[in-house]
Amino acid sequence: MKLVHKYGAPKRFYELAGTVVPWLAALTTVLMVVGLYLGLFWAPRDYQQGNAYRIMFVHVPNAWMSMMAYVAMAVFAAAGYIWNMRLADILAKVTAPLGASFTLTALVTGSLWGKPMWGTYWVWDARLTSELILFFLYVGYMALQASIDDARRAAHASAILAIVGAVNVPIIHYSVYWWHTLHQPASLTLTNQPKIYITMLIPLIMMSLAFTFFYLTMLCVRARSEILWRERNTDWVRKLVGSRT
Amino acid sequence: MAGLLGAMRAVFVRELLVFWRRSTEVMTALVFFVIVTTLFPLAIGPERRELMLVAPGVLWVAALLATTLSLNHLFASDYQDGSLEQMLMSPYPLSAMVFSKIAAHWVLTGLPLALLSPLLAIQLALPMKAIGTLVGSLLLGTPTLTLIGAVPAALTLGVRGGGVLVSLLVLPLYTPVLIFGAEAVAASAGQGFASVAHLSLLGAFLALALSFAPWASSAALRVSLD
Numbered sequence: 001m002k003l004v005h006k007y008g009a010p011k012r013f014y015e016l017a018g019t020v021v022p023w024l025a026a027l028t029t030v031l032m033v034v035g036l037y038l039g040l041f042w043a044p045r046d047y048q049q050g051n052a053y054r055i056m057f058v059h060v061p062n063a064w065m066s067m068m069a070y071v072a073m074a075v076f077a078a079a080g081y082i083w084n085m086r087l088a089d090i091l092a093k094v095t096a097p098l099g100a101s102f103t104l105t106a107l108v109t110g111s112l113w114g115k116p117m118w119g120t121y122w123v124w125d126a127r128l129t130s131e132l133i134l135f136f137l138y139v140g141y142m143a144l145q146a147s148i149d150d151a152r153r154a155a156h157a158s159a160i161l162a163i164v165g166a167v168n169v170p171i172i173h174y175s176v177y178w179w180h181t182l183h184q185p186a187s188l189t190l191t192n193q194p195k196i197y198i199t200m201l202i203p204l205i206m207m208s209l210a211f212t213f214f215y216l217t218m219l220c221v222r223a224r225s226e227i228l229w230r231e232r233n234t235d236w237v238r239k240l241v242g243s244r245t
Numbered sequence: 246m247a248g249l250l251g252a253m254r255a256v257f258v259r260e261l262l263v264f265w266r267r268s269t270e271v272m273t274a275l276v277f278f279v280i281v282t283t284l285f286p287l288a289i290g291p292e293r294r295e296l297m298l299v300a301p302g303v304l305w306v307a308a309l310l311a312t313t314l315s316l317n318h319l320f321a322s323d324y325q326d327g328s329l330e331q332m333l334m335s336p337y338p339l340s341a342m343v344f345s346k347i348a349a350h351w352v353l354t355g356l357p358l359a360l361l362s363p364l365l366a367i368q369l370a371l372p373m374k375a376i377g378t379l380v381g382s383l384l385l386g387t388p389t390l391t392l393i394g395a396v397p398a399a400l401t402l403g404v405r406g407g408g409v410l411v412s413l414l415v416l417p418l419y420t421p422v423l424i425f426g427a428e429a430v431a432a433s434a435g436q437g438f439a440s441v442a443h444l445s446l447l448g449a450f451l452a453l454a455l456s457f458a459p460w461a462s463s464a465a466l467r468v469s470l471d
Contacts, residue, residue, distance in 0.1 A: 157468050
């Protein structure tokens, strides 16, 4: 808790994040390059899907991150709401657009993957449908944030929405699965493969780590600029900006 | 304890009276429900077989939209005239007051909607045997919709563009209720499995919403009235 207070002040976090960002960015780049190389050249062709399955190395990490970002957003929002931590409010706010873009990327890559597999860009597949609803939840959160001017009220109101959403996400997820199984099953289920080869699993894990670190990098970058904007009337920001111009 | 129940009853009666005096607001949601369902045969065509296939979905989506539309009336006028702040200052828990408000709101929007639905079901050529399930699923589902919707309605009080924003926030949260509500009706119309499972899941959602929503929406009201 002491640590939280020490680095929880926006100014301290700004400095801390500033020193961490280059390292996180470097780690992201290395993981992404190596993961993509392994995924695109080293991993074997799938005997059923040919080379088309390789979009998995982008699609699966994005789908995974879209859900993780929602959990992170809800946790940050709850912390900000319960303990009145300004930093947590900021982190929740800047996570929302990141999560929405992960969701959108997962949707786009999913439908691109669907074209060779299903013969069409969009199928009301359970996973795609629940990703789409998740995207709507992100959009609602951002719309609520944007429509309230007072930063504290915006943070608290959207925190309640994020918590209600987080309670609902599993219910929505399983409802959509149930709905899907009641109607026709998909012609080909993509993740129910009998087993995934270790040579495919290693690049997948590397890409998941790469996108996780990408999220952390962007979280720090965006939180820094949000802090600067919110504290634009304080002395330390004036000094900082003044010293550079 | 009697004091709390008395206060809850007083709020409930007051809400009914206020809504009754402004009955046009209550009627708009109902008329909207009727008009939207009437639009579908015009768009799809009068073929009875096709109408029968889409009827469960159409009726449920229309009910859901009508409920969303009526959410704006839930807190808005009490927010403007300051009654909400009085409720906040009363010695009784705000969530209990909010629960009474939601209950009264449902009695005047969800309940008439469910009672009116058989008429529209006949228009859409829904088989007679499915009409009972339709009314039952709406009776179980619409209170859940109102309970969930109370949270975004409270959050958007006094926010610019509040009305459209409420729909944007609430519709994704409504998907489970829509899935099982429409599925229950379709099932008893003979397009799937038995409808009991769907109805019990709707009941489970209602139980969950009853325990969670009044608390969440009173927290939301506290934020908005801060």
